[in-house]
Amino acid sequence: MAVDLQVRLGSLVLKNPVLTASGTFGYGVEYAGYFDVSRLGGIVTKTITLEPREGNPMPRTAETFAGMLNSIGLANVGADCFIKEKLLPLEPLDTAVMVNIAGSSPDEYEKVALKVAAHERVDALEVNISCPNVNKGGLAFGTDPEITREVVRRVRETTVKPLIVKLTPNVTDITAIAQAAVEGGADALSLINTVLGMAVDIETRRPLLARHVGGLSGPAIKPIALAKLYQTVRAVSVPLIGIGGIMTWQDALEFIIVGATAVQAGTLHFVDPCGAVKIIEGIKTYCDEKGIGDLSSIRGSMEDGGA
Amino acid sequence: MKQHRMRLIEQNQPAPGIMRMIFKAPDLARNSRPGQFVQIRVTDTFDPLLRRPFSIHRTHSNGTIEILYRIVGRGTRLMSRTRPGVRLDGMGPLGNPFQTEGNFSTALVVAGGMGSAPAFMLIDTLLKTGKSIHFFWGVRCDDEFFHLEWLRSSGVELHLACERGDTGHQGLITDILEPMMNRYPDSKGFVCGPKPMLEKMQRMIRTFPIPWEVSLEEKMACGVGVCMGCAVRVGQKIQMVCSDGPVFDLREVDFGS
Ligand SMILES: Cc1cc2nc3c(=O)[nH]c(=O)nc-3n(C[C@H](O)[C@H](O)[C@H](O)COP(=O)(O)OP(=O)(O)OC[C@H]3O[C@@H](n4cnc5c(N)ncnc54)[C@H](O)[C@@H]3O)c2cc1C
Ligand SMILES: Cc1cc2nc3c(=O)[nH]c(=O)nc-3n(C[C@H](O)[C@H](O)[C@H](O)COP(=O)(O)O)c2cc1C
Ligand code: FES
Numbered sequence: 001m002a003v004d005l006q007v008r009l010g011s012l013v014l015k016n017p018v019l020t021a022s023g024t025f026g027y028g029v030e031y032a033g034y035f036d037v038s039r040l041g042g043i044v045t046k047t048i049t050l051e052p053r054e055g056n057p058m059p060r061t062a063e064t065f066a067g068m069l070n071s072i073g074l075a076n077v078g079a080d081c082f083i084k085e086k087l088l089p090l091e092p093l094d095t096a097v098m099v100n101i102a103g104s105s106p107d108e109y110e111k112v113a114l115k116v117a118a119h120e121r122v123d124a125l126e127v128n129i130s131c132p133n134v135n136k137g138g139l140a141f142g143t144d145p146e147i148t149r150e151v152v153r154r155v156r157e158t159t160v161k162p163l164i165v166k167l168t169p170n171v172t173d174i175t176a177i178a179q180a181a182v183e184g185g186a187d188a189l190s191l192i193n194t195v196l197g198m199a200v201d202i203e204t205r206r207p208l209l210a211r212h213v214g215g216l217s218g219p220a221i222k223p224i225a226l227a228k229l230y231q232t233v234r235a236v237s238v239p240l241i242g243i244g245g246i247m248t249w250q251d252a253l254e255f256i257i258v259g260a261t262a263v264q265a266g267t268l269h270f271v272d273p274c275g276a277v278k279i280i281e282g283i284k285t286y287c288d289e290k291g292i293g294d295l296s297s298i299r300g301s302m303e304d305g306g307a
Numbered sequence: 308m309k310q311h312r313m314r315l316i317e318q319n320q321p322a323p324g325i326m327r328m329i330f331k332a333p334d335l336a337r338n339s340r341p342g343q344f345v346q347i348r349v350t351d352t353f354d355p356l357l358r359r360p361f362s363i364h365r366t367h368s369n370g371t372i373e374i375l376y377r378i379v380g381r382g383t384r385l386m387s388r389t390r391p392g393v394r395l396d397g398m399g400p401l402g403n404p405f406q407t408e409g410n411f412s413t414a415l416v417v418a419g420g421m422g423s424a425p426a427f428m429l430i431d432t433l434l435k436t437g438k439s440i441h442f443f444w445g446v447r448c449d450d451e452f453f454h455l456e457w458l459r460s461s462g463v464e465l466h467l468a469c470e471r472g473d474t475g476h477q478g479l480i481t482d483i484l485e486p487m488m489n490r491y492p493d494s495k496g497f498v499c500g501p502k503p504m505l506e507k508m509q510r511m512i513r514t515f516p517i518p519w520e521v522s523l524e525e526k527m528a529c530g531v532g533v534c535m536g537c538a539v540r541v542g543q544k545i546q547m548v549c550s551d552g553p554v555f556d557l558r559e560v561d562f563g564s
Contacts, residue, residue: 026533034310034398046535054538054545058563061528061536066354068528075535075545219353247353270357270529271348273310273398 003287004294005280007041007261009239010162010187012124014041014096014262017295018252018280021243021266022047022100022126022166023072027086028093034273039280041262042096045086047128049102050112052078056133062199062208067220067245068267069197071133071211074102079115087121097121098164101155102128104136106147110154117159127155127186130168130193132215142168142193145180152184164241167191167232169221174228175235182236190241190264191232192225218267219245226258233259233300247275249282256283259300311335312394313347316371318387321453325377325421326387332397333370339363340404341429342522342554345374346530348396349382359383360527360549362425362499363400375424401530402553405520407432411495415488415517417443417508419480419500425522427454429497434461441466441491445480445500448472481507488515496520498557506562519557523548 005016019042025031028043037043055075062069077086082099090097099116103109109127117125129142129151141147152165165181167174169192178189194215199208207213225244232240242255243264252263268275283295292298313330321327335345346358359382364375378387389395407414407429414433418426423444433440441464446452449472458465466483467475476483481504488511496519498508505521512519525537525548532550539548540561546552 023535024529024533030531030533046533055535058538059526060538061526061534063355063357066356068356070528070534070536072535075538218356267356267528270534271353272396273531 003284003292005284007295009124009164009241009261012096012162016041016280016283017256017260017262018276018283019098019241019262019264020044020269020276021264022128024266024269027082027089028097029089031269031273035277038094039277040095041280042098042123044098044100044126044264045082046076047074047100047102047131048076048079048082048112048116049074050079050108052076052081057210059208059210060214062214064197064199064216065220067216067218069199069209069214069216070194071209071214073133073211074131074138079112083115083119087119090121096123098124098126100126100128100166102131102134102138104134106151106154109151110158113155113158117161122161124162124164125155125159126164126166126190127152128166128193130166132168132170132194132196132213133211139168139170142177143171145176148177148180149184152181152186156185162187164188164190166193167228168193169224169228169244170196175231178232178236182238186238188239188241188261189232189236190243192221192228192244195221195224217245219247221245222251226254229255229258229260246279247271249279249286252279252283253286253298256295256299257302259302261299309334309398311397311399313372313397314394315389315391317391318389321375322451325375325451326383327364328374328376328386328389330372330374330395330397331370332372335397335399336366336370336372339366339372339400339428341407341432342405342425343400343402344530344553345372345397345399346401346527347374347386349385355382355385357528358398358530359386360401360530362522363428364424365428365431375421375427377421398530402549403551405429405497405522405554407436409495411438411493411517413439413441413491413494415441415443415491415494415496417480417484417496417498417500419445419504420447422499422501422522425499430458430463434463440464443468443480443484445469445504449474480504481511485511488512492517496557498522502562505557505560509557509560509562512557520554521557521560522553523555523560524553
C-alpha cells in the first residue's frame with residue numbers, strides 16, 4: 001500500500017507536506033521551467049506589503065559556512081500589483097497558494113490581509129512577524145507577545161481562511177510568542193524565519209552585508225530550527241510547519257518526527273531548484289519501505305533518549 | 308533555462324591563475340547567446356552552499372561549452388581541481404544576451420580582466436554577422452592575454468593594454484579607447500569588466516552618441532530572479548542583474564558611488 005502524504009493545516013488540505021519558504025520561490029512560477037510546481041504541497045509567496053518595497057542597500061546576500069546571510073528587506077511588488085499580475089499565473093497550478101504578508105503596523109497588516117485574502121486563488125495567509133531585515137514591524141513584532149497577539153487578532157478579523165503565523169528564532173522563549181499567536185487566532189504556526197547573523201571581510205574590515213546584520217539560512221541553522229520546533233510542539237496544539245536548513249528528505253523527516261505537520265524548504269531552491277520534489281519522493285520511498293501508510297503515524301513520534 | 312549535467316572533458320590554464328573548462332553540454336551549447344551565464348554547483352555537498360555564476364565563454368557546434376574563470380576563493384579553487392569525466396550541475400542559459408543584431412557596421416568590444424570571458428562568445432557571434440570588430444582588451448599583467456593570433460587571423464582589430472608587461476599600451480584600456488572613440492560614428496559598443504572600469508566608461512561615453520551595452524556582475528544566490536539579492540538601479544528602477552540583466556544600457560546604470 002502506497003503512503004498517503006496528505007496533511008491538514010486547519011481547514012486546508014495539502015496533497016503532501018512539502019512547501020516552499022517565503023522569499024526563496026518568488027511569486028511561484030519562476031522555477032516552473034525546472035519542474036512541475038503542481039507537485040508541491042503548496043507554495044508560499046515572497047512577503048507582500050501594502051506598498052511596493054525596493055529593499056535594502058547592496059550587498060544584501062553573503063555566503064557563510066553551510067549557509068547564507070540575507071538582508072533583502074522585503075523587496076516586493078506591493079499588494080495591488082501582486083493581485084493584478086502575480087496571482088493569475090498561479091490559477092492553473094494544482095497546489096495550495098499561501099501568501100506571506102507583512103506590515104509596519106498592526107493596521108498595515110490588517111490592510112494587506114484584507115486585500116489579499118479576499119482573492120479566490122489565495123488558500124491561506126502566512127503572517128510574517130519575524131523578518132530581521134526591516135526597521136519597523138517584522139522582528140520587532142515577533143519578539144513581543146502582546147504585539148504578536150494584536151497583529152494576529154487584526155489579521156484574523158479579515159478572513160476565515162487558514163492563518164499561519166511565522167515565528168522568529170531570535171527570542172529567549174519561542175513558546176511565549178507561539179502561545180500569543182494562537183491566542184490571537186492562528187490556525188497554524190511556521191518556524192523558523194532566519195537567525196540573526198553577521199560576517200566581516202578582514203581585508204576591508206567591512207561587514208559583508210551593507211546593513212551589517214542579516215538573516216542566516218541554510219543547513220547551518222537546521223539544529224536551531226529543530227530545537228525551536230521541539231519546544232513549540234510542547235506548548236501549543238495547532239499544526240506546526242517546520243522550516244530551517246531543510247535540504248534533503250532525511251532533514252524533512254527529522255522535522256516531522258519531532259512534530260511538524262508540514263515543512264518548508266527555502267535556501268534549497270538556490271542550490272537545487274528541483275530539491276523540493278526530491279524531498280517528496282524521498283519521504284514517499286521511506287514510508288513505503290517502512291510500511292507507513294499515513295504521515296500522522298510518524299508525526300511527533302520521537303522517542304526519548306539519545307541515539 | 309534548465310538544469311544540465313555538464314560533463315567536464317578538459318580543463319586547462321590559458322594564463323596564470325585563470326582556468327578554462329570545456330564541458331559537453333549540447334542543449335546549453337545550442338541555446339546560449341553571448342552575455343548569458345550559467346550557475347554552476349561546484350560540489351555535491353552543501354558547503355560551499357551556493358552556485359557560482361560564470362559567463363558562457365564560448366560554445367561549439369560539437370555540443371561543447373567553455374567557461375573561463377579566475378581562481379579567487381573556495382568555489383573556484385574546488386572547480387580548478389575537478390577532473391575530466393566529472394559531471395557538474397549547471398543551470399542555464401541564464402540572463403539576457405547582448406543584442407548583436409542591428410544597423411551598426413562596427414562593433415567596439417571592451418573587456419577588462421575577466422570581462423574577456425563573455426567577450427569571446429560575443430566576438431564569435433559578431434564575426435558571423437560580418438561586422439568589423441575592434442577588441443579593446445585590458446589586463447593587469449600581459450601573461451593574461453591568450454588567443455591573440457586567432458583573433459588577428461579572424462580579422463579582429465586588436466587594441467591591447469596591460470598595467471604590467473610590454474604587450475600593447477602600458478596602462479588602462481580606457482586610456483587608448485578614449486581618444487579613438489569618435490573615429491567610429493556608425494558603431495555599437497559592448498563592455499564587460501570590473502566596476503571601476505565600467506564607471507569610467509560611463510563618464511567617457513557621455514559625448515559619444517552610439518549605443519553601449521554593459522554586462523554587470525553582482526553577488527548572486529538564486530540566479531533566476533527570485534531571491535532579490537542582486538539588485539542594481541537602472542534608469543531609476545531597481546532591477547535584478549540575474550534576470551533583468553546582466554546586460555543593460557551602460558548610460559542607465561547607477562553605479563551608486
Ligand atoms: C553574471 C556573472 C558572470 C560571471 N562570470 C564570470 C566569469 O566568466 N569568469 C570569472 O572568473 N568570474 C565570473 N564571475 C564572478 C564569479 O562568479 C566569482 O568569481 C565566483 O563566484 C567566486 O567564487 P569563489 O567561491 O571562488 O569565491 P568566494 O570565496 O565566494 O569569494 C572570493 C571573492 O570573489 C568575490 N565574488 C564571489 N562571488 C562573486 C560574484 N558572484 N560576482 C563577483 N564577485 C564575486 C567575493 O567578493 C570575494 O572577493 C561572474 C559573476 C556574475 C554575477
Ligand atoms: C533570500 C531570502 C529571502 C527571504 N525572504 C523572506 C520573506 O520575504 N519573508 C519571510 O517570511 N521569510 C523570508 N525568508 C526566510 C525563509 O522563508 C526561511 O524562513 C529561512 O530561509 C529558513 O529556511 P531555509 O534554511 O530552508 O532557507 C527569506 C530567506 C532567504 C534566504
Ligand atoms: S541572484 Fe537571486 S535575484 Fe538575482
